Amino acid sequence: MDAELIRRLTALVGERHVLTGVECSPYVLEGRTPEAVVFPGTKEEVAGVLAAADAAGIPVTPWGSGTRISVGMPPARPGLVLSLKRLDRLLEHEPADLTATAEAGMTLGAFQDALGQRGQWLSLDPPHARQGTLGGVLASNASGPRRHLYGTARDLLIGLTMVLADGSIVRGGGKVVKNVAGYDLPKLAIGSFGTLGVIVEATFKLRPRPDMDRLIVATFERVKDAGQGARAIMASDLIPSAVDLLDAEAMRALGLGGREGAALLVGLDGLPEQVEWQSAELARLLASGARVETRALDGAERDGAWQAVGELSRCAFPETTAVMTWGALPTQVADLVEHGGDIARRHGLNAAFAAHAAVGIITAVLGAGAEAKIAATTVAATLGDWRALVRDAGGHGMLEWAPLAVKERVPVWEPPGAPFRIMQRIKAELDPNGILNPGRFVGGI
Amino acid sequence: MASLTPERKTALRREMEALLGKGAVLSDPDELLVYESDGLTLFRALADFVAFPQTAEHVAALVRLANREGMPFVARGAGTGLSGGCLPAEGGLVISLMRMNRVLEVDYANQYAVVEPGLVNLHLSWAVGPNGFYYAPDPSSQQACTIGGNIANNSGGPHTLKYGVTTNHVLGLEVVLPDGELMWIGGKTRDPQGYDLTGLFVGSEGTFGIATKIIVRILKKPQAVKTVLAVFDEIDQGSNAVSAIIARGLIPAAMEMIDHLTIEAVEDAFGCGYPRDAAAALLIEVDGIAAGMDEQATRIMEACREAGARDVRVARDAEERELLWKGRKSAFGAFGRISPAYMVMDGVIPRSKLPYVLRRVNEIAASYGLRVGNVFHAGDGNLHPNLLYDPREPGIEARVLAAGGDILRVCAEVGGSISGEHGIGLEKADYMPLIFSGADIECMRRLKHAFNPSGLCNPGKMFPSRKACGEAGIAYRPHPIEEKGLAQRF
Numbered sequence: 001m002d003a004e005l006i007r008r009l010t011a012l013v014g015e016r017h018v019l020t021g022v023e024c025s026p027y028v029l030e031g032r033t034p035e036a037v038v039f040p041g042t043k044e045e046v047a048g049v050l051a052a053a054d055a056a057g058i059p060v061t062p063w064g065s066g067t068r069i070s071v072g073m074p075p076a077r078p079g080l081v082l083s084l085k086r087l088d089r090l091l092e093h094e095p096a097d098l099t100a101t102a103e104a105g106m107t108l109g110a111f112q113d114a115l116g117q118r119g120q121w122l123s124l125d126p127p128h129a130r131q132g133t134l135g136g137v138l139a140s141n142a143s144g145p146r147r148h149l150y151g152t153a154r155d156l157l158i159g160l161t162m163v164l165a166d167g168s169i170v171r172g173g174g175k176v177v178k179n180v181a182g183y184d185l186p187k188l189a190i191g192s193f194g195t196l197g198v199i200v201e202a203t204f205k206l207r208p209r210p211d212m213d214r215l216i217v218a219t220f221e222r223v224k225d226a227g228q229g230a231r232a233i234m235a236s237d238l239i240p241s242a243v244d245l246l247d248a249e250a251m252r253a254l255g256l257g258g259r260e261g262a263a264l265l266v267g268l269d270g271l272p273e274q275v276e277w278q279s280a281e282l283a284r285l286l287a288s289g290a291r292v293e294t295r296a297l298d299g300a301e302r303d304g305a306w307q308a309v310g311e312l313s314r315c316a317f318p319e320t321t322a323v324m325t326w327g328a329l330p331t332q333v334a335d336l337v338e339h340g341g342d343i344a345r346r347h348g349l350n351a352a353f354a355a356h357a358a359v360g361i362i363t364a365v366l367g368a369g370a371e372a373k374i375a376a377t378t379v380a381a382t383l384g385d386w387r388a389l390v391r392d393a394g395g396h397g398m399l400e401w402a403p404l405a406v407k408e409r410v411p412v413w414e415p416p417g418a419p420f421r422i423m424q425r426i427k428a429e430l431d432p433n434g435i436l437n438p439g440r441f442v443g444g445i
Numbered sequence: 446m447a448s449l450t451p452e453r454k455t456a457l458r459r460e461m462e463a464l465l466g467k468g469a470v471l472s473d474p475d476e477l478l479v480y481e482s483d484g485l486t487l488f489r490a491l492a493d494f495v496a497f498p499q500t501a502e503h504v505a506a507l508v509r510l511a512n513r514e515g516m517p518f519v520a521r522g523a524g525t526g527l528s529g530g531c532l533p534a535e536g537g538l539v540i541s542l543m544r545m546n547r548v549l550e551v552d553y554a555n556q557y558a559v560v561e562p563g564l565v566n567l568h569l570s571w572a573v574g575p576n577g578f579y580y581a582p583d584p585s586s587q588q589a590c591t592i593g594g595n596i597a598n599n600s601g602g603p604h605t606l607k608y609g610v611t612t613n614h615v616l617g618l619e620v621v622l623p624d625g626e627l628m629w630i631g632g633k634t635r636d637p638q639g640y641d642l643t644g645l646f647v648g649s650e651g652t653f654g655i656a657t658k659i660i661v662r663i664l665k666k667p668q669a670v671k672t673v674l675a676v677f678d679e680i681d682q683g684s685n686a687v688s689a690i691i692a693r694g695l696i697p698a699a700m701e702m703i704d705h706l707t708i709e710a711v712e713d714a715f716g717c718g719y720p721r722d723a724a725a726a727l728l729i730e731v732d733g734i735a736a737g738m739d740e741q742a743t744r745i746m747e748a749c750r751e752a753g754a755r756d757v758r759v760a761r762d763a764e765e766r767e768l769l770w771k772g773r774k775s776a777f778g779a780f781g782r783i784s785p786a787y788m789v790m791d792g793v794i795p796r797s798k799l800p801y802v803l804r805r806v807n808e809i810a811a812s813y814g815l816r817v818g819n820v821f822h823a824g825d826g827n828l829h830p831n832l833l834y835d836p837r838e839p840g841i842e843a844r845v846l847a848a849g850g851d852i853l854r855v856c857a858e859v860g861g862s863i864s865g866e867h868g869i870g871l872e873k874a875d876y877m878p879l880i881f882s883g884a885d886i887e888c889m890r891r892l893k894h895a896f897n898p899s900g901l902c903n904p905g906k907m908f909p910s911r912k913a914c915g916e917a918g919i920a921y922r923p924h925p926i927e928e929k930g931l932a933q934r935f
């Protein structure tokens with residue numbers, strides 16, 4: 001890299017906050033080592049770094065805590081990693097307004113802790129919920145079981161500040177829960193994987209912590225029965241916060257049962273009366289199905305179970321070979337889980353599934369036993385069959401994680417179709433020199 | 446754009462009729478008058494044509510024709526908008542979607558519906574109601590406004606507090622882009638890949654194209670509802686009660702405030718049971734499962750009493766609940782009983798700032814010699830001060846506009862926004878710099894350019910005139926169409 005650029009960056013953020021050479025090794029991505037890692041301390045410094053990189057035509061990879069950095073195609077070119085680590089402050093929390101603003105590098109865990117002191121929380125529970133940064137959660141549109149009731153980042157982010165490639169600092173939305181002035185820049189940034197700008201500040205709407213929070217585990221003989229259970233819950237008067245379906249492998253990984261059957265994990269929260277009535281009603285509702293056992297988890301046991309579901313991709317198998325996320329209609333979830341398992345077995349692989357059953361988001365983990373290294377071609381063939389299965393059902397599949405050798409054979413993203421033209425135009429307007437995460441996102445943007 | 450010769454106008458009308466059929470195009474000035482404004486009658490402008498497509502292909506064909514002619518076009522639903530958002534440009538084409546009003550598909554198990562943009566908001570809830578479902582976003586105009594218009598303005602309503610605005614309920618859209626291409630963005634399944642074009646399109650005020658099919662979430666009707674009416678002798682007490690309820694860990698489905706002047710108007714018009722001598726009343730609703738409903742109502746009533754409510758009660762039955770809501774939802778109409786004209790403002794503030802801002806609103810109105818009625822979504826801080834005036838009074842419009850500007854400035858000063866649900870449209874374009882920097886607005890211009898490079902799709906809306914950018918104060922200045930004598934402010 002241009003030594004002059006390094007000098008400029010050092011002048012901008014201070015020598016201590018620029019890494020080069022071997023110090024960059026923790027930031028190697030898909031085998032590519034960045035030329036430098038920069039740690040700006042303010043949004044103005046972020047703007048300075050981006051403007052300098054843009055002028056020099058050097059690619060920039062925005063980096064939070066790295067929990068989801070592997071999502072996406074390998075970077076087209078190495079360049080700078082821009083770490084948001086030092087932008088980690090809570091800027092404002094107004095309990096009476098149920099809103100809070102923080103810098104993007106703050107971890108979700110630290111954010112929740114600060115809100116919790118005033119009895120509130122951000123109702124987002126993505127995998128690795130404590131380590132992930134606010135900016136990373138937004139850029140990768142991460143979500144968890146409670147999206148069933150509380151929605152995703154889309155429903156909770158009300159204002160956003162981001163820095164565009166040319167260094168301009170722009171804001172969209174606002175600090176009030178209801179605002180419709182101007183275009184919805186926050187929506188555009190969510191799930192854009194850092195290709196349009198670097199998120200530096202975010203304002204969220206919050207919720208009061210519920211008085212009571214319970215997890216009901218119901219186990220079934222077959223995946224199909226669990227699927228029927230989930231449909232019965234959707235059609236009932238219950239208002240659960242989460243309805244997750246696990247297959248037998250996922251149950252085993254989470255220590256919830258043996259090698260057969262399936263489970264529903266149902267979150268119930270609110271006033272004690274609401275939780276108690278729903279617990280009883282849920283038991284009644286499921287009793288009419290196949291053999292069902294239900295038990296209620298509270299406190300640390302409950303938190304541990306939810307966390308484990310989020311980390312299924314790490315704990316399901318001695319060696320994870322790939323993770324895919326599927327989006328489908330809720331009524332198709334059980335079928336897809338069953339057929340997905342069959343497909344994996346046909347290829348001689350194991351699979352574990354956890355699904356947000358009533359929203360139709362399925363995490364499919366592909367694994368091998370401890371004994372064997374599986375050929376990338378086998379993994380790729382399985383993923384190809386999975387994708388065909390989901391597409392035939394009208395859904396889509398995104399390769400959440402896979403080794404480079406597999407990514408070379410299976411595209412991470414679905415083909416974007418007709419809207420790609422508009423996506424390209426938006427990219428060209430906001431990042432005309434293509435320096436933000438080039439090559440990693442949908443359609444190679 | 447040069448005005449059309451009579452021969453050209455006739456030829457274009459024939460061409461559109463060949464596309465859409467007889468009776469689907471208006472071009473006589475008398476007929477066009479109906480479409481010269483939306484609910485904000487301060488701005489008026491005449492189109493050259495109003496066309497009534499019946500399919501997405503019709504819409505695409507009209508848009509392509511408009512492009513070929515270099516003719517500006519704007520989509521229009523029921524015209525209930527309050528910011529001039531669907532006002533025609535200088536001449537050009539209005540594409541009315543009122544004949545595209547069908548529910549195309551309902552999937553109860555997966556809880557979505559596919560509808561056409563001209564469907565009246567309330568009609569969707571009627572369609573799915575017999576199966577125990579409803580569509581949550583409920584603007585006060587829901588008996589007339591269309592879902593397509595709701596998409597354009599990202600409309601809200603009383604139940605936004607708990608259920609969010611329109612964008613939180615839209616999964617996907619079939620759209621005709623400003624160049625005439627028809628495509629789907631988003632879809633029935635969640636988390637589609639790529640940029641969230643659906644999220645960007647909703648609330649883009651018709652500047653990104655025209656939605657021709659809309660996939661919305663439908664919700665199960667709650668098992669139980671409770672509506673509480675709290676009456677206050679001082680408006681500050683009511684404001685404080687709003688925060689006190691939230692502080693008790695509750696998020697009601699709705700928290701609406703009606704002030705003294707509005708109560709008088711509503712009672713004169715409908716007799717809905719609001720006490721005439723109250724300074725303010727709060728209408729608070731909780732919904733959900735029946736268990737715990739009494740506990741929630743108790744917490745709300747305690748919070749109101751502690752804030753100083755003189756009377757707090759739960760609506761006895763569905764009939765009383767309906768009546769209380771009728772009073773709230775018909776307030777705008779009721780102003781007609783006490784004032785020949787009024788301007789509806791739409792600002793948002795952090796709800797903790799309610800007491801201060803309401804005082805300022807009343808002071809501002811008084812300083813301009815105007816009466817103001819406040820009826821609004823207190824729970825999410827979305828104010829609707831209604832400035833009442835008599836248009837026969839010389840010079841009154843300028844005072845109303847100036848007072849409105851001052852109110853928006855106060856909203857911006859306390860960290861709020863200049864629109865909670867009505868949109869920017871033409872009305873507030875020059876107020877955008879109150880809350881957005883030059884860089885913010887430039888970024889939005891770039892996004893508009895990505896969708897609408899020719900600028901023919903709903904021109905002149907949302908963006909401040911270039912000269913207004915960066916100026917601290919907003920002064921009245923005529924819109925270009927006024928300068929050309931094509932529109933006038935009333």
